[in-house]
Amino acid sequence: MSEPNKGNHTEIEVRGLNLWYGENHALHDVSIDIPKNSVTALIGPSGCGKSTFLRCLNRMNDLVKNCRIQGSVKIDNKDIYSKDIDVVDLRKRVGMVFQKPNPFPMSIQDNIAYGPKIHGVAKKDIDGVVEDALRSGALWEEVAERLTTSALDLSGGQQQRLCIARTLAVRPEVILFDEPCSALDPISTSKIEELIMELKKKYTIVIVTHNMQQAARISDHTAFFLTGDIIEYGKTEQIFENPKMKPTEDYITGRFG
Numbered sequence: 001m002s003e004p005n006k007g008n009h010t011e012i013e014v015r016g017l018n019l020w021y022g023e024n025h026a027l028h029d030v031s032i033d034i035p036k037n038s039v040t041a042l043i044g045p046s047g048c049g050k051s052t053f054l055r056c057l058n059r060m061n062d063l064v065k066n067c068r069i070q071g072s073v074k075i076d077n078k079d080i081y082s083k084d085i086d087v088v089d090l091r092k093r094v095g096m097v098f099q100k101p102n103p104f105p106m107s108i109q110d111n112i113a114y115g116p117k118i119h120g121v122a123k124k125d126i127d128g129v130v131e132d133a134l135r136s137g138a139l140w141e142e143v144a145e146r147l148t149t150s151a152l153d154l155s156g157g158q159q160q161r162l163c164i165a166r167t168l169a170v171r172p173e174v175i176l177f178d179e180p181c182s183a184l185d186p187i188s189t190s191k192i193e194e195l196i197m198e199l200k201k202k203y204t205i206v207i208v209t210h211n212m213q214q215a216a217r218i219s220d221h222t223a224f225f226l227t228g229d230i231i232e233y234g235k236t237e238q239i240f241e242n243p244k245m246k247p248t249e250d251y252i253t254g255r256f257g
Ligand SMILES: Nc1ncnc2c1ncn2[C@@H]1O[C@H](COP(=O)(O)OP(=O)(O)OP(=O)(O)O)[C@@H](O)[C@H]1O
Pocket: 021, 024, 026, 044, 045, 046, 047, 048, 049, 050, 051, 052, 053, 064
């Protein structure tokens, strides 16, 4: 079991989390404390369970057939797997941004307004919510004059910032990023990285990344996963400059993975 991080106020507390896809035991007794208003990076070789773990944090694995989960995941002190949790409300509180930008096939404005409308924001307030979300997503200046045009006409990087803005529009507490830059060029990537570092002032961020430099640049804490276990978890500086575990050192120095 990994040492839970002690320090900042904990936003996400995971204890003894086990997950099976059918017979495949994909997460082994994972425990971790993820601090509020910070960026936590999940790194590790392909297939080690990073995305699986990330998806446990907003119960996206509920949608996977034959998936079984044991253990507890508390967000803001409340077990998100308890019976009285409304999963739609949970996914509003814990937003997610995926590897490939996935705007809805509708206008920029409607992409952002979609969630707030579903969650009951009054019509008169929608324009303000849209503008705020696009500003927070560092996209407003680029799209203010073309809000009614299709989101699919935006560049890949702009689409990804739109997806981030769409997540922000429903006022989440936590944002999960699953390799958000892997489909983007270096300039778009650095814009998203800057945005993530800005967003952590208001939100708790957990990011899966294959890009070690990215983890080192933007995260405060890093967890190294290997075959379904957290091998090491700590301050990013310590993990990258002075890893305590041999497999962590081997991975970050490129000896495997
Ligand atoms: N929907 C699913 N159904 C069945 N098995 C799955 C599913 N998703 C993941 N797995 C399995 O769970 C294990 C962990 O996969 P996961 O995608 O979480 O790893 P990862 O570290 O995120 O990998 P990558 O870096 O390649 O995205 C793998 O053995 C994978 O095959």
